[in-house]
Amino acid sequence: MSLLQTHNLTIGYGDKPLVSDINVSLESGQFIGLIGQNGVGKSTLIRTLAGFQEPLGGSISLGGRELIKLNPKEISKKLGVVLTEKPTALNLSVLELISLGRHPYSGWLGQLRQDDVEKIEEAIEQTQIHHILNKRLYQLSDGQLQKVMIARVLAQDTDVILLDEPTSHLDLRNKIEVLDLLKKISQSGKGVLISTHEIHLSAKVCDMYWGVDFGVPMEIGVPDEMLLSGKVQELLHLEGGAI
């Protein structure tokens, strides 16, 4: 089932389109890697798909409805994001941060109902962060913080999760842990999209790559095939044998 679909989507700023005629679909249970050089429009695509900025052309449908016709609250129940920026207030406790994921559902003062508490517990269970619930965000390592941010978006209980470079700033072990975690999340029936520069690692877990490059249509394909045929190397303008 298609959770998020674009129709001839053009993204960019003002009168400068970055990528045009994007026709892609994110299905339930799918784990997609969005690859491309810096500045090519990966973050812009994520921001546009999340409804933070307007498309320059075409349309996006989220759960079968047009994105621009949904209000922020309706979007927030279907689509969650993990961005590259850190939360502003770093003296929040881990549990408080995850609880904020229940913002679209909680009471008018943010009070949690039984249902909310259960979703939060599920998110903690899935991300395995029981031991740091009482810590403050500033006490966490980058890897722990990323897992906590993922727990927060899980608590938001959305079908679609978009993550902007979730593995940057992490060491190898944490990169692998986060990617494995996201794979498991997608297998539980959610549609997960990450932008990434980790070609080798993400090729093992992603079901599909969406490849973007300046001034050309988006390339869609299975990671291994795209690597073998040299498509990935072409997209990222890589030469030499390291890849």
Add this chain to the structure above:
Amino acid sequence: MIQQYFDTSVKKWRITFIGLFIVLCMLFLASLAIGSVSIPIGQTAIFITGGNLENSGWQAILMNFRLPKALTSILVGSALGISGLQMQTLFRNPLAGPFILGISSGAGLGVALVIFIGFAVGGFFGIPDFARNWLMVGSAAVGSFLVLSVIGVAALRVKSGVSLLIIGLMFGSAVSAIVSIMQFFSQAENIQAYVIWSFGSLGSLSWNELSILTPIVLLSLVYAFVLSKQLNALLLGETYAESLGLNLKSTRILIILNTSLLAGSVTAFCGPIAFVGLAVPHLARMLFNTSNHLLLTPLIILLGALMMLAFDLVAQLPGSDATLPINAVTSLLGAPFVIWLILWKNNLHYSFDK
């Protein structure tokens, strides 16, 4: 599993709130008792519980001077503290305060205009005292409201909170410049009247004026509590808040309106009172180690009120007949605190990455 986390914290917070409330009550009684005439604490307690004092002089002092002043201190401290909290969260800036948006400069411009035009037209000191008071309160309110409207329009156009903060700062300095130009071209008595207003005063409010300030502040404080959920979402940053379903524009306007009502009404009646709005939210965050607005709002209401009572006690210079201007006392005690804050900014745990 996580329910027990919530349960233990409820217990902890209950003790904190009760403790703060007791300190507030004690300071309240002390502020009634201490002054140029000392009144025994026991007598003030009798007065508060509605009893009649044998000494009718004390009764009059308490009724006409000390009680309105103590109540004003409580309103001012909590209003400015909450206003500062909202500004700091909205602008994601630990140095934002209620006056950063130019609210006090706007009020100052209103007052300056009334004083200087009043002199130019003539007869400013000829009108009765209460009329002059209300004229100044009214002009301060109009001044801060005008600044607020401009900021409100800007909030609709500008996307980032930081840009809005800079617009507020620019507006504040432009308005202050107009006031200095007016001062430059006016006579000594005008300047004196303006300077006295700018000292701030907690003791000048009559019961009549209190009956207007009290409901405005109380309603705004209740509304500030209602805004807690939105403010908490903003702790993640504006984009995350939006992704959680928050309508950024309307939330921003509601917060600015709320903060302006709090700071604007207090400034109109009591003059500009510095530092409370900036310092109290930080103090609350550091003392109680939380960012949750559901807790911070009541904490700051209590802490702001009791600090203002304490500042006022210092301003009384116990044991002497003289009184210091309240704005000088808050700044004198507040400035070292803010400097210390900047030197130890790492302790704030705010992120300014984006």
